[in-house]
Amino acid sequence: GAVVSQHPSWVICKSGTSVKIECRSLDFQATTMFWYRQFPKQSLMLMATSNEGSKATYEQGVEKDKFLINHASLTLSTLTVTSAHPEDSSFYICSARLGGTNTGELFFGEGSRLTVL
């Protein structure tokens, strides 16, 4: 099946610094990628929808200036957590949909665990 790769798988940073997380579709082109956040024992909460070549669409309550999303190519989307604070500590997961399809099948990355000290 399709593979989505995330990097880094875990990161620890100091409060106030910025962290970039990469999401790559390895064997397919993804016109759309979705970024989710998951707190312990909670479900996945959609943060934003990333479309190649255009601005991301953010869900209500998600600060677009804090969570910068760039989808510069059909195989790469990045999420940058700017000026991270301890409350931003979470599990961030990206997902990608095969380009040109509308079947609803999403392939998820392995997730990136962010800990802000």
Added chain:
Amino acid sequence: QKEVEQDPGPLSVPEGAIVSLNCTYSNSAFQYFMWYRQYSRKGPELLMYTYSSGNKEDGRFTAQVDKSSKYISLFIRDSQPSDSATYLCAMRYSSGNTPLVFGKGTRLSVIA
């Protein structure tokens, strides 16, 4: 009322048991239904994908959709300790490049 309701469990069963996991939803516009399995500290893995009402079987897994009742189920036969994970139901609307709406997930433990 949340769009998708799922009992978080935890659910503990002995090895070999039949497991039944369920979700209900409130929006009849949902047309695509999925079940994901998520191991601890890992991303979700797609298990089953269904569109129409009825049953879909894949090995030990059976997905069931009842659109009239807005109810979906996942059955696991002959459960194994390796099935211990969190199971998330997900669904989306029929048209457009729309994201998935997830249930909270049910934590399952299969005891050897």
